[in-house]
Amino acid sequence: MVTIKDVARMAGVSVTTVSRALNGYSDINEKTRLHILNIASELDFTPSITARRLVKRESRSFGYIVSSIEPSSKHTIFQDTLAGVYKFSREIDYQILIFAVDPLLQQKKSYLQFVREHGVEGIIVQGIRTDDAYYAEVMNSKLPCVLIDIPAQNVHVGSVSIDNYTASRDAVAHLASLGHKNIACINGKDAAAVSVIRYQGYVSMIRELGLAVKTEYIVTADFNEDVAYVKVKELIEKCPEITALFCASDLMAIGALRAISDCGRKVPEDVAVFGFDDILISSYITPPLSTIRQDFSRMGYDAAQMLYEILNGNNVPHTKAVPYEIIIRESTTPSKNPYKNSL
């Protein structure tokens, strides 16, 4: 390993001078600087980030804390968000350390231990629920932190998400514009912040439309496809007058699609189905799903950026609503699916 010492020796200057030359200080003779740079590249010198970290007492690293990295997840949310986080981190030359709060990997370390031993400067948190122990730990520490999809903020905490409330209202309004009056809501779970907000959006638009909010039209399915299948089947049997479903996730919407089909109803003719997320499957399934598209890569990028600003004490809003898109496909509108004709 070639160190700064080797460069200094070869260049016939002190270590200090090499350090200054390499870090672009101005109080150095241009000739010496060039000379040192030459030697350094000749020797193929790369400074040790570890040594620099130790002396500067800054790690230039962020933690990316996720509830778990599922090996065979049905969506690419983790990977998309990470892509965004990675992109911004790279721009500011920060490193990302992943920390999965996975009960399966029996937790030897607490989140705080992890953060401290690596000297992580801030963290981005995703996929954690408000009733999670880690959530409290994060909120109570004073480490700069940006939450994705959890609307909490204080002096060191920010949050990034789409405007779930308005998006849900948009979805319900779309269903109503198609003539639907009996619109059910398939929600996730109460411990998920987004669930609550999407539910509120649903209720508010139902009311605004002059429709009644019926408790039997509202079920929760834990963001799970199979649970949704069961719950929607029950729902359709109990309330056959329902002609539209607003689902708080695509996965649940896909379960609903199956349930409706198994009840002998057709989508969208008998029952229209609206999802949330626009995961990959949604455009490939039959019928393709109308949904709210979330740009997780963008959310990751913006989260990392906000974290950087908070870290540097810059006065920026600690909350950010990333744009979303309402995607209309055949699960709510008359079909033009080319497959229909050929199969």
Next chain:
Amino acid sequence: MVTIKDVARMAGVSVTTVSRALNGYSDINEKTRLHILNIASELDFTPSITARRLVKRESRSFGYIVSSIEPSSKHTIFQDTLAGVYKFSREIDYQILIFAVDPLLQQKKSYLQFVREHGVEGIIVQGIRTDDAYYAEVMNSKLPCVLIDIPAQNVHVGSVSIDNYTASRDAVAHLASLGHKNIACINGKDAAAVSVIRYQGYVSMIRELGLAVKTEYIVTADFNEDVAYVKVKELIEKCPEITALFCASDLMAIGALRAISDCGRKVPEDVAVFGFDDILISSYITPPLSTIRQDFSRMGYDAAQMLYEILNGNNVPHTKAVPYEIIIRESTTPSKNPYKNSL
């Protein structure tokens, strides 16, 4: 920040003794050890990994090098592999540093610089092609390295993948067992090692079955859905006698599905389609795709494990074939799709 010095002072011992107590050395009085441990936990002391790295000159970290992190990828390969890599790394208490060789993030750093400045002890490489500049760099350096899906090995390089050759033969044999004689091959690209091998498997089984290998039955589509659509459309029009397609990836198979449908043919009745990978969409699309399932999480795990062994100079095979699974769905067999009846 509480350091080992603070603990030493509070415990009334030397820094060395604290270090020894904390690292479980035996040459230390049990009483002192307990005392120090108490003080340490009282003070909420967490050792600095950075400092330890510097002095021990080992980073306990692996690089995970990918061609790019696509924000909206159509598969979860990156995330699945990372999950596996992460899992093993956690078991041995190593850190993962991601390095995306993304032309879009204009490369300020070379892979070697990255590796050296972080003192990464070994790397796992995925999604890189053999004509990639990084590939050569990796092979020429002597850093321990495990490649996923590239069959290269030497004293410091290992590789992990499924047995692509046999898997391809299985796929073709399956198609033949259904009575198909005119089986085309939709391949990826020659620079991808797996492409070449899958092609060889195809050819070998076609020959073994006593069928003719026809060059016009073999097209490449760059692992791309839309390219596959165009190529397959051409193919079907030119060679209408073809009744089965072996595709080197699910994505291309999905493009093929569309192409066949647009040619007025039906899958699987007129043309059977076989894919490769078993990405998520494949089971949700209509008709669901027969394919070879690859367990990327397992590949990531095994790759990390092999890397660890190589690193430690253990005498293990530098090549590993992870089990695959042949998945038969309706794109090659008569349909039982519940959707069919309801839509």
Next chain:
DNA sequence: TTGAAAGCGCTAACAC
């Protein structure tokens, strides 16, 4: 404009 010296937080000989 340059260098000497101190030190970041930790580990590892070596002595006691």
Next chain:
DNA sequence: GTGTTAGCGCTTTCAA
């Protein structure tokens, strides 16, 4: 068993 000393590779006062 425990402490002293040196040092990992780098940055940063402070002097010269």
